[in-house]
Amino acid sequence: MILRMDKLAIELPMPKHPSPNSASAVQELLGGKFGEMSTLMNYTFQSFNFRGRKTMRPFYDLIANIAAEEYSHIELVSYTINMLLSGTMSRGSDPTKTPLQDAVGVRNHYHYIASGQTALPVDSMGTPWNGSYVFSSGNLKLDLLHNFFLECGARANKIRVYEMVDDPVAREMVGYLLVRGGVHIVAYAKAIERLSGVDVGKLLPIPDISNKRFPEAAKHEKRGLHQILFRFSKEDYGEITQIWNGTHPEDGPTLRVEQGPPEGFAPPDLPEEPQLASPVGPDLDPAFLKEVAKRVYG
Numbered sequence: 001m002i003l004r005m006d007k008l009a010i011e012l013p014m015p016k017h018p019s020p021n022s023a024s025a026v027q028e029l030l031g032g033k034f035g036e037m038s039t040l041m042n043y044t045f046q047s048f049n050f051r052g053r054k055t056m057r058p059f060y061d062l063i064a065n066i067a068a069e070e071y072s073h074i075e076l077v078s079y080t081i082n083m084l085l086s087g088t089m090s091r092g093s094d095p096t097k098t099p100l101q102d103a104v105g106v107r108n109h110y111h112y113i114a115s116g117q118t119a120l121p122v123d124s125m126g127t128p129w130n131g132s133y134v135f136s137s138g139n140l141k142l143d144l145l146h147n148f149f150l151e152c153g154a155r156a157n158k159i160r161v162y163e164m165v166d167d168p169v170a171r172e173m174v175g176y177l178l179v180r181g182g183v184h185i186v187a188y189a190k191a192i193e194r195l196s197g198v199d200v201g202k203l204l205p206i207p208d209i210s211n212k213r214f215p216e217a218a219k220h221e222k223r224g225l226h227q228i229l230f231r232f233s234k235e236d237y238g239e240i241t242q243i244w245n246g247t248h249p250e251d252g253p254t255l256r257v258e259q260g261p262p263e264g265f266a267p268p269d270l271p272e273e274p275q276l277a278s279p280v281g282p283d284l285d286p287a288f289l290k291e292v293a294k295r296v297y298g
């Protein structure tokens with residue numbers, strides 16, 4: 001079971017220049033092959049399917065626990081998309097004024113036709129996220145290698161989206177996720193080392209650019225966020241300490257498990273989407289309301 005908190009892992013700044021095409025680029029980090037939906041569903045299914053967990057408990061705990069963190073990442077990316085889309089078109093309920101006219105020229109029409117200017121489980125080209133992105137082989141070493149590869153691919157995609165989109169809301173989100181993804185890369189590398197004895201850490205970082213080149217990531221690393229693996233449960237997944245220990249391969253500080261999730265921030269409340277909604281309040285006919293109430297309550 002999952003316990004849910006109505007919080008975002010970080011505080012997202014309001015966008016400086018809302019942009020539908022920037023929102024489309026960010027969609028890759030949500031519903032792309034290497035997006036947060038993929039990391040979430042890969043680790044979730046691998047944890048459901050994990051056999052022999054009595055003898056391999058630390059590895060089971062690691063995969064299950066990181067799966068829980070990935071939920072908070074699909075939240076962050078979705079909110080970023082919503083914020084980039086919010087205010088991109090005139091908002092009005094008079095259809096004759098063609099309030100969505102500018103949407104004809106944007107990259108992803110689904111944001112305006114299939115949704116109310118909101119995030120969708122699709123990639124940057126509008127292709128729906130797909131269950132074939134989940135790899136769950138039944139072989140722990142193979143799954144861990146896959147997860148290491150997936151996190152490195154996710155990191156490459158994040159860096160490129162950072163290079164495409166300069167809005168502070170996108171960069172704040174990408175900066176934080178580069179740090180957290182970096183933690184997952186190191187965690188899976190350490191798990192592979194535990195199983196095989198190979199020093200995977202010598203490959204890092206992949207891609208070569210350090211997180212310290214990204215100001216929005218560097219500020220978190222200064223506070224030591226790259227040393228922390230959050231434990232997303234009060235009582236369970238405690239054996240992650242068997243894998244998340246020792247030093248960080250890049251800058252050496254001691255790794256530690258923090259008991260509990262990040263403190264979190266209230267999610268932003270964005271304006272309503274008026275284009276398909278009927279007016280409420282004074283515009284409603286009181287007699288009609290009375291009639292509805294009579295039918296509902298008898």
Ligand code: MN
Pocket residue numbers: 036039070073177180181
């Ligand atoms: Mn993630």
Ligand code: MN
Pocket residue numbers: 039070151180181184
């Ligand atoms: Mn991850």
